[in-house]
Amino acid sequence: MAILIDETKRVLVQGMTGREGQARTRLMREYGTNVVAGVTPGKGGQSVLGVPVFNTPHEAVDALGAIDISVLFVPAAGVKDAAIAAIEAGIKLTVLVPDRVPVWDAMEIAAAARANGARFLGPNTLGVLSPGRGVVGMIGGRAESARQWFKPGMPAGVGIISRSGGMASSTGYYLGQAGVRISTIAHIGGDAVLGIRIPEAALMFEADPMTEAIVIFGEIGSTQEEELAALIVSRAITKPVIAYIGGKAAKEGTRFSHAGAIIEGGRGTHAGKVKALREAGATVVDAFGELPSAVAEILRKIKGKSLMSESEKNAVWQTAITQIEPNRVAVRGYDIADLMGKASFGSAVHLILTGSLPSPAIGRLMDGILVASIDHGATPPSALAARTVASTGASLSAAVAAGIMSINRHHGGAIEDCARQLKLIADASVKESISMQGAASKYLASIKEAGERMPGFGHRYHTNDPRTARLFELAREAGVDGVHMQAARAVEACFAAAKKPLPMNVDGAIGAILADIGLNPAVFNGIFMIARTPGLVAHVVEEQSREKPMRRIDPVNHGYDGPAARSA
């Protein structure tokens, strides 16, 4: 886990069409943030980088369903209305990046948030970043640098709360250099009136099972650090707290960079904050440069999992697929020796492609899909290509690769194409409030007019593909029957009503089922390649052991002399 942002959160960008809005949308998406919509009044109907823009947050929520976070790149004068519109649309966290937001406006936003059970970060915040999972706002800049600087808190990390934007990133960077992983970096903003403050953010980290310790970049002014000290004393915060407080040299009445960083009436002094935190049991360093080693030292003492080994620390890039350590291999976190004999191959394919182990029934369905595609005789282009290359004396790898290279848009590709088109039909049925059958019939008419064919239906050999019915049966047993399968049945019914013998083929069935299981269509062709590889190996080995080199291979005319029909 992490706090405030992770890969599951659906994010709205207000001011998305503006200069900063466009640039930050691209960067946030590159880092993995799930940006689902934008809002700019009067620009509804446009899109930025393929993300739809709406006129209001309400419209976005109505069209796309619940949204978790809205981030604002709207000039200060428009922030109050924009933030309140997001809060009233049911968005539970707004991140207010703009600076110079009037204090009265921030107070009105706070009242709206309170009334709607929502929270806000900022104003004047760089936002929040959970390494490897998502960023909202501006922390980290380019995705590539952010990935290098901040090491994900897997299995654990430290939480960073900063009152300074620049130092939020720097603290993350220097902790990474000291070998410390991070769960989330939160810049709470530098204004006098703030949404989430240090105490609330610290309580979120306290409740986050992934966070082992809390690092604070504090500064003079306000009572946030003193409130944190009180939470430590009352044991509401039990995780180690390590802090640096900026502004030691500032005199009373002088503002120290941020509007909120001012000492008034003796409150909010550097000495007062350091004393309160130290007396509560927190570690407070005197110089910022001491912070990383102090954090690492405390993690060593508590045997913290946030501390990286030397090789992890020196890693210049990250992979989230398989972790190799001496005498241990873990696929997506699962010990491979433990998976062996427990997880079927279909389940393991699901695990490596999605990151999660499926239920046994979905695992059986995945196995069914892989078995269904293992081979389809000697005539498909992949088998012919593999056999032709094998007949030249090429190695097994070269011949199998030739077969794989022939798997493309028109061979195996129908799995992905069909799934994407079934989604268009399902979406149209919802959007236009018409039946699935009506949407399918309208879609088929439109592609017919464009002179195109519906992929995944009809077959060169089979009028009733035996694999399709069995796959649908396995899907039913696994409780899978989503909009893609429903759209597929509607298409089949349209063809039947038009007296066209175009039943769904195995590619169409696999596409519909994989999409309803929730796999990303980008991997569908890969699943076909995984499934077909054993068949190609068999063809290559048979070609090289039974046939003469460089023979003329008849693409169709051949017999079968293998075992007679038998049951499994």
Ligand SMILES: CC(C)(COP(=O)(O)OP(=O)(O)OC[C@H]1O[C@@H](n2cnc3c(N)ncnc32)[C@H](O)[C@@H]1OP(=O)(O)O)[C@@H](O)C(=O)NCCC(=O)NCCS
């Ligand atoms: C917020 C900020 C980034 C906007 O700057 P910008 O992108 O250059 O401004 P632009 O004028 O190009 O874009 C603003 C967009 O918001 C839109 N907008 C205005 N009111 C809006 C509203 N209520 N809802 C949604 N969008 C709105 C504008 O129409 C504009 O889009 P358009 O250009 O397509 O018309 C800038 O004002 C700012 O505050 N910068 C400092 C931020 C900062 O450093 N914070 C952290 C400090 S640590």
